[in-house]
């Protein structure tokens with residue numbers, strides 16, 4: 001009886017009132033409420049985990065009852081752990097999460113297609129959405145919304161990624177590519193000069209220069225999304241100590257550290273409120289918010305006139321179309337602002353939604369592209385013969401000046417460039433996996449592997465039983481590199497594979513190029529594929 005004991009402890013020993021101190025009572029009451037909330041939460045988790053049909057799946061050994069396989073998964077290099085598990089347990093198995101709860105992991109492409117094709121029945125788990133929302137100024141951004149709100153937002157934003165809209169932003173890619181080329185050339189020159197000066201040793205020339213390529217490309221892609229999406233100049237490349245670029249780099253670097261608090265907050269949402277926020281994160285959020293408000297303010301008047309003119313010209317039926325008028329801005333900000341004044345509710349976005357979209361697109365559109373470009377340079381540096389072939393394929397285009405649209409067209413028609421881009425994005429997917437949760441009371445996910453898979457009791461099964469609340473991991477990178485799917489050389493960087501008919505017939509349910517890098521979806525039950533994939537490929 002902790003409660004009584006505490007009250008008795010509060011009784012005055014000599015004279016005075018016999019009433020216990022009210023502050024102690026409140027403290028004890030709060031403590032008991034917290035303890036019972038925690039205990040009932042824990043019991044619920046344990047019961048749910050015990051009843052989960054995923055317990056019937058085969059699973060790797062569990063190194064810790066508390067953290068399951070989570071620490072091993074965090075520490076693995078390049079997702080090879082998942083490859084090993086797939087080799088040992090087949091395309092359908094479970095790994096263990098917090099308190100050893102079973103989570104589904106599947107590389108079976110039919111099962112993955114089913115999960116991604118029913119995106120509103122299999123959304124991102126709440127703890128993932130909360131994490132993304134904290135980067136994106138709230139829960140109203142495209143990455144985190146669900147159902148009708150998500151469908152509406154995607155329809156409004158889609159025209160920003162049409163062929164003609166992307167053609168209009170191509171000069172930004174050229175401009176930033178030239179800028180980073182000049183910066184790197186100058187830095188390399190400086191380093192070589194200093195080597196020569198310091199060591200007076202010609203051999204240093206052959207060592208080349210050291211550059212933090214990922215950090216520089218992060219700055220370049222931040223500039224690109226700012227200009228191409230919102231007509232805003234972050235000047236991250238030209239400003240050596242750009243605070244926003246540094247803040248983004250710090251946020252993404254800390255996101256990759258294993259933190260017990262994050263795991264606990266997965267299951268106890270109240271703890272998310274006490275999450276220690278890095279100062280870089282705070283700074284990033286505040287800067288983006290200030291910039292977004294400034295952008296909204298600047299474009300509000302123009303958007304209002306745009307919307308009124310469109311309304312005056314259109315008949316009632318036309319008001320329900322999504323396409324901007326000829327001459328109207330098709331960049332992201334233009335579409336967002338016009339939607340703020342839309343008459344039809346299914347075309348309208350609130351100011352809070354617009355604020356979230358701006359930070360969503362800045363975050364989703366720049367780190368992923370920087371990572372893809374860094375891996376491209378890495379792959380080319382490791383394969384000098386691919387580098388030579390690629391360079392040779394560009395030579396015939398040397399006479400076409402940069403800025404001439406013919407050059408853009410010719411580049412998109414170069415087969416070797418196309419294979420290199422596909423191969424980098426297959427082998428080095430910047431998003432290595434994603435998570436989903438089952439929202440249906442019960443479901444059976446179909447499996448395509450011939451003969452199905454073996455469960456823990458050695459029984460063959462052709463579908464995966466799953467219950468509401470069960471968590472699924474979609475291992476994007478493991479599927480892109482699976483030897484079962486791509487053959488024995490799956491982990492080699494070999495652009496020529498894309499010339500072989502067998503590869504293009506590969507049945508991975510990806511949005512682009514039969515790889516899972518940009519995920520997939522369908523318009524009926526949720527399309528969560530990357531809306532910016534064409535932008536990224538051009539970039």
Ligand code: HEM
Pocket residue numbers: 142143144154225360361364365366368369372429430431434435517518519527528529530531532533535536
């Ligand atoms: C190589 C670069 C990129 C890669 C590998 C990539 C990959 C992905 C992936 C895997 C998703 C799905 C995430 C999930 O549901 O779990 C996604 C979603 C998204 N991406 Fe990309 N992305 C890239 C570039 C871009 C760019 C350049 C933009 C914007 C200009 C962008 C904007 C978005 C948005 C807004 C979503 C959310 C879509 C939705 O849920 O409806 N991405 N991306």
